[in-house]
Amino acid sequence: MRKRYSNIEKLIKQIKGKNTKDQPQKFSNVDWQPFSTNINENEKTLKQQLGTSKDILFTKFTINLQNGDALNAMVVAIDGLIDEEAKRNNILKPLIAHPLQEKPNDDLKQIRERISVKKVTVVDNLLKAVYQVLKAKALLIVDGFNKGLLLSIEGYEVRSIEEPVTEQAVRGAREGFIESTGVNISLLRRRISHPSLRFETMEIGKYSQTGITMAYLKDIVDPDLVQRVKERLNEIKVDSIDSSGDIEQLIEDHPYSIFPTIGNTERTDKAAALLMEGRVLLLIDGNPVSLYVPNLFLESFQNVEDYNSRPYYSSFIRIMRFFAFIVSISLPALYITALNFNKALIPSDMIVPIIQARETVPFPLAMEVIMMILMFEVVREAGVRLPKQIGSALSIVGALILGDVSVSAGLVGAPTIVVVSISYIAAFVITPIADVTALVRIGLFIASSVFGSYGLCIASLALLTHMVSLTSLGVPYMAPFSPSHFKDWKDGLIRLPTKLLKQRPKSIPNGRSRRIKSLPDTGDKR
Known part of the structure; x- marks a missing residue:
């Protein structure tokens, strides 16, 4: 009988994917491999990692020194992901046209001062640099140095900003998120011009390396909510993230429920309003749909245009x-x-x-x-x-x-x-x-x-x-009805005038309950 039960237990473990005989799969987004001081060896390693596709550009050139010496250098980039004009005018010309006064130090300071791009990062991990090249960065390598420079000269095409088809409004903003996280961040910055607005980016997916940006207002959001979101995102170990729906189903409290406990939107004005209530917003690189937590059942009956009307x-x-x-x-x-x-x-x-x-x-x-x-x-x-x-x-x-x-x-x-x-x-x-x-x-x-x-x-x-x-990242899904927060009912089944909505909803944990400090005295004529 014991043998029989052990076989049943083994079968159950196999069904659940917990077979002890299976070797655990190791997920490592970036392994470690140092640069070589020989530029040819670095080129060979890069070609082994990236292949020899036509869109992978290895641009070789020479950096002259005033004492007559010369340094061989190379820029590695992906055609179609970088701005070729910026590469030519801001990197190659400044380094080729005028000789350097002295040989660069270990951190390539003299070269960093000569080129003009948005961001320059010194990197000593060759494999990490490969992943960044695949994310539209350019890599500058100089012979004799065991470090490289990652240069931000992104130049790929992005879709123009348009009104979301699924969330159109008669009276309201006409702009929505697009597939570029950088553009989406700038749209939020334009709506919330305060240093409390924070963005934290992480990469999920061993192969896709999908960028997930977490946005929140530090002065308003509940720190415990931010921590819970971080922990769940850090625990995701998968091969790829294909859409916002993947993230939604991997971090929600009740993945087997038919009710969505994580909300989504493409509207920038709605996203900014959610951040002002103490929500956490997730921007997925390559996807115009952003996610937000917590999400309440009541919000399915609310519309951003409700606040633009009487x-x-x-x-x-x-x-x-x-x-x-x-x-x-x-x-x-x-x-x-x-x-x-x-x-x-x-x-x-x-x-x-x-x-x-x-x-x-x-x-x-x-x-x-x-x-x-x-x-x-x-x-x-x-x-x-x-x-x-x-x-x-x-x-x-x-x-x-x-x-x-x-x-x-x-x-x-x-x-x-x-x-x-x-x-x-x-x-x-x-x-x-x-x-x-x-x-x-x-x-x-x-x-x-x-x-x-x-x-x-x-x-x-x-x-x-x-x-x-149901709960949404620990927040009751049916609030403010269960549990009851009577003060939130003035923006629940009905919406009272804006003057009476002085407090943030208690249904959403936040660190700043009052949102209206003072209002003009209009006499309250009725």
Whole structure:
């Protein structure tokens, strides 16, 4: 029996990826290898590391000294990643045109003073220099010295700053993040011109070497939150990071939940506002979508444009978003509950038309509704994935044809089309959690179709219990409702006038609770 149980334990360990016989994989982003004082040996090592591709440039030249001696030198760079004009005018010409007065010291100070680039870094690790060359740096090597110079002359093409397609606003900024972290940092600097704004960059991924920049306001953010984010990022040991979604799923508290506990945005004004509340922002190099923590469920119903409009209409729209969320997830479930289990809930004037509409339908009601839900999901997904011109036409015409032909052929009842259509249209109001809404809708519908109103109530309570148990980097996901922070409710379901929002939300840990110190006396005329 003991042998049998040991085999079972071994199988479980293999499934979990914890087989003790497996050799642990060593992740080392940068190994150590010193420069040689012989420039030819350095060139040979670099070619072994980088290969002999046509885009790898080895530019050799000579640096003359006033005493008549000459030093062989070489600039290593990747074509297309650096600015060739800056390389020629700011590095090669200053070193070739005028002889150096004396031989450079060990730190190549005389050469560093002669060239003019954004940043010059002395490096003594050849393999580290290789990784930096692959990140759009140029490497200057001089014969006889066991150190090199990393030069910042990036010159690759970047996309122009545009308004994010998925977060458009009628009244607001028209700029969004792009794929360049340097540009994104400058956009945040323009919005928050304070020395408390800090950026910390680390590289994750053995092969991708993806730059992850953590942004926060030192005077406002909770230091414990910053530390938790740092620890989780430092614990990531993977081969590559392909998108912001990889980081999101690797550091969140509940990776198996359908609810996103880490937020994302492409808008610079929204990102700046989040930083001012005490959030931590993550900028991923090569990706225009930034992540932020903590993220609350309430924020799915808020929009950056709410703060650019009058508070009354903004409050009305927020209430409508909550109502649309409830309708979207529960309407199909209520429909099948009323028809199959609790017909007394249906008004008497509507019973006869609904029964007549379903007389020719050959399928049970549950099958009819789930077929339409899945078909609407197919049409929506096709509209998203197809080219814009075709996708918009398909999402409109396809849905109309699908509904009209299905009813005419007697495959689906008209009330079912109306119920499913309203459910999907309501989901368009809350696009940040549209995927969550689709899954919850199906879950509640299945529970209702099997157990009726009892199943709907139990499934709803289970969903609410799950949501209350979620956290976003240690911050309760359902705050300010659970736990209750009543002062935060003035910017929750409704939005009170800006004058009354003097305190930062208590739902978000921060080190500076007051954000409005004084306001002009306008007499508060009502």
